[in-house]
Amino acid sequence: MVEQSTGFGVLSLLVFLPLLGAALVLLTPREAAGLHRVLALATTVATFLVSLWVFAGFQGATYHFQMVEFVPWFPQAGIHYRLGVDGISIWLILLTTLLTALSAWFSVYVRERTKAYMAFLLLLETAMLGVFVSLDMILFYTFFEASLIPMYFLIAIWGGERRAYASLKFFLFTFAGSIFMLIGMVALAKLHEQATGVWSFSLMDIQSEVANGRLWAGALQTQAVVFWAFAVAFLVKCPAFPLHTWLPDAHTEAPTAGSIILAGVLLKMGTYGFLRFCLPLFPDVVANQVPILCALAVIGILYGAAVSAVQPDVKRLVAYSSVAHMGFVLLGIFSLTPTGMVGGAYQQLNHGISTGALFLLIGLIYERRHTRLFADYGGLKARMPLFAALFLIIMLSSVGLPGTNGFVGEFLSLMGAFEASFARRFGLHPAYAVFAAAGVILAAVYLLWMFQKMFYGPITSEENRRLKDLKPWEVALVMVFVVFVFWGGLVPSTFTKPMEASLHAARMMALNPVGQRPDWRNLELEIDPKGNLVRVEPRTREALATPPNYGEVVVPAEKHYPLAKPSAETAKEQPRA
């Protein structure tokens, strides 16, 4: 079957609009700092609007890719230009455009070499968006690597004192990780060629062959190797213990906008990769790797929190806290329960909001005082009550206080981990959940300590005594985050509803046997609102938006709920009922 080119559509516009903006910035004279800022802000806001447009056309009730674009590229090698979104990527796209726009807004404080700075920021946005919409592995890889370059320069040029070391470390760690992924990709394409006779780097093609069992039929023994080739790349990116040490340096030395994007979006590429590649493509080995990945997650949660608690530098503290928070994401995803996966995927967004906001707030005070050391702060509440109040709200979101977004994600992740481990699925043990939950205590330890060091006590430094509170526009900037903190905490279904179908599908792709797996190319399969895999009338990809009439249930959702049902109990239950 020869696929027809669809031409370029809204997703291409979304991805390349920032690139266009970058080109425009480069055409302006070097000294026109104001123009650079305006151009960057306008471009990022326009991109955000385009992403809202994408979201408006997005259909949450299907797990299939939507707004798919296909343009032939290298047919001999099976490499094509192929984009699409589903419930997993749509939120990351919105998060990316939002955080980039807010970072560009904040970047009015950048005064040196604004032209290059804004251009790199916009290039970075293109790369990040490209990662989240690519459905071709080579395209994905290209964007994945392309995101390193602007970030490398952002750190290396506009960073703190140890910027050279930090930027190189960042580059080498992530680059080394993704080399393995490239090998894995080529291996998958080759396997596709073995199964069907044609090379293809298309994610949908490969997953389709995985779902029907043909792809791995002859190469089962290599499946775990290829899985880990991908997993290593994503573990570095997440970052998971023990591959995390690039992160504290990079986060700390990066300029504020860089930190926001690094924490808010770049780390999500790792967890997104797990959801996009590691779950759907390796159904025979995923379950066996769960204990290892969950153990790394739990260690990350505790280790990140413990190390975070003794940092003398506020940015470094928040950086280590990211290790802990991303541990919750990883744990939720690899609990492979419906609840845990939603929790993990949701926690990605929450971490982007709360940690992004923390870096923003730290950036605001850094612009004033040019220090990140706790020793230089203290008592700020007296002079900056508004700043203190906003900082408090964001900090509580990071602590995971119920009512804020952080709680819902953490709660669902932990609950999923507990369900799976209590039922002893995948070789998990309840200790995983018990230790992971202890991370919640440690989060309070280091974050409250941070708040105390910054805001409580008498003012000790003369400069702090003269500080003025935030300016109105700065407050407005932070308020955007605050709105999402409460929105996400009180009405989480806004965010979780559209991602559920795709997450259910990812879980079933990973766990179901051949013939019962959802298939990204088979439009006759669908996930219904209860999470069942059902058959639907044949339809075209353009018609996904019409709510399907759900037909026969292929695999009921409950089949994969890891419910605790001790064997003795089921026997006893019957006579009583």
Place this chain on the structure above:
Amino acid sequence: MDPFALIWWIVLLPLAGSLVQALFGGAVVRALGPRSGKRLMGALAVLPVAVGFLLGLALLTAHLEAGAATERVVTLAPWIDLAGLKVDFAARVDSLSLLMVLVVTGVGALIHLYATGYMADDRDYTRFFTYMNLFVAFMLVLVTADNLPLLFVGWEGVGLCSYLLIGFWYKDVANAKAANKAFIVNRIGDWGFMLGMFLILACIAGTVSENQTDNRWLDFGYILPKAYTYLADRPELATAIALLLFVGACGKSAQFPLYIWLPDAMAGPTPVSALIHAATMVTAGVYLVSRMHVFYVLSPVASAVVAAVGAFTALFAALVAFGQTDIKKVLAYSTVSQLGFMFVACGAGVYWAGMFHVATHAFFKALLFLGSGAVIYAMAHNQDLRNYGNLRKYLPITCWTMFVGYLAIAGVPPLAGFFSKEAILGGALGSRHAAASLAVWAGWVGLLTAALTAAYMTRLTMLTFFGREERWRRLQPAHGHGHGHASDHGQHYGFGHGNAGAHSHQDPHGFFLTDEEAAALARQEDDGHHHDLDPSHRPKEAPPSMTLPLVALALLSVVGGWGLQHWAKLETFLQYPGLRMLPQGAIQAHPHGIPLLALSIGAAALGIAYGWVVYRRGLPKGEGFDEERWHPFRRWAGRQFGYDDALVQTGVQGGDVLANTLWKGFDAGVIDGIANGLGALACQLGRGLKVIQTGFVRSYALLMLAGGVALLAYMVAVLMRIGGGN
């Protein structure tokens, strides 16, 4: 309109009040001037809580009309809504939640009223009421929630408000540390709570038949009856759930291993201590155990643990109270001790008696704290009992209302404490719950503690209000400002001009205050602080806004016990015919053949007599400022028998060492060591190549290319292998 929908009004009114304070408070106070502005905002703070109380009464009427055994769920909106898990913002109206609603709003309104007077001079007046109203809202969420996650919202929310209010006077780092301690220790409890909640979900979910995944698993109306059928013959699971939830209860209700935060929490303003750390929040653990009592009924082991922990805490804290000289610290340990009593009741299976003591304790302990606040207010914020004496001459209203509270907590009939304590002791001593022997022991310990309670409360009352000597007259006259303030203020005028000049030049964004603004701010700050206690001090009775709540609470402390037991018939009011929600634990009038009345009156009399003998003449010589002359046991008790110190040493310092080792040893040492080592290796390799191909390998790019080629070669090898497998 359905009268039960009022429940959400009760919950949301204080929340709205909090938002009003937060958003408009500052502006109103600025616009109307501090005096009338604060008066208006104070009224607006009391109003939502008071209206909540009235609505609660209306709700109670409707509830009684429908029959005390009815239960209703009012759903406001969905919250978490997944394919397999639905959690609603759902409020539960039944006898248990109504009792708590009335206590929280009733006592809460009185304490708010008191606080309008107590905090009148504070610059952060509206911030205070923002937190207070928010607290009431969260507390109401806690007691009305119909599912555990929503209950957890309230649970952590009250913890947050407690944190904010303990650290309310933020300029003192000690307050911030106390606040952190409270939050973190509570989080340890929350850890248990969360795991217990997950375990309940995992167990109950296991009984949901497969086509029923839509069911709202988490509603109390669903899981509690389910638990009966599911866990009846799985006591080990019931025990695990019950103990995990009890860890949460220990954190919030300050029971033994986790009580350490409550004494430090006294750093907050006194109305906070009365409302949060005595009357309402700290009883949340008792409420939780009562609400989830199904699991404790099913698990004799867990009940025994609850009773034992409760009894031990009651005794331990009562002993520690003897070594305290700070009036609020005495009351704090007394609260810990009384909470222990409530858990003895829960452990013995007389849950209603626990809730009864929650209510009466709210009356008299709020009274005692507010009274102590009035004393502290009158004594220039000095809290040391050793500086008081003969205050009844100056503070008659405070003295006699507090005296009522003292009699009530000592267990003198017919005051409130007598009835609820008797119910607990009678239930425990005559317990027939499966953990009977332990519960009976807990009952005897409780009896001993009752005597101790009467004794240390007599000490407090005597030292404060009675005796001829006015001990503050013996103080050394203070010089100028009190210490602690001087250091903070001394530097305000220290801006050198050279320094200021630097600012005006390097401040393009307008980040900093100008010299004039800074000086004005410093002057303004200098006004708002008080003077210390000195020998010429003349204590003054508090304003009516403060004494009125004292009188009201004193009345409640007199009639509350008899009223709740005999007039409101609390024991039957809290029964659920269908579910045996709060199973009847009979009070034994003659446990072990001895009349209960004689036992409890005897204990109270003994304690009071001891206290009177020792303290009637004022401060004994052996308890003065020179702690070296204290009895060693009192010194030891004063330091909490070394428990807190040991815990802080191991927990905080040990944790610090561990974390530093991880960071500097493992993170920077091992992991980065390996990474840097690899880097160095690559450089060596590069140098090696340089020797061979002089001049070619100069850049990273080329090195990477070489690496890329090597990897491609490896890739080809892998592909060959895959091909071979086919």
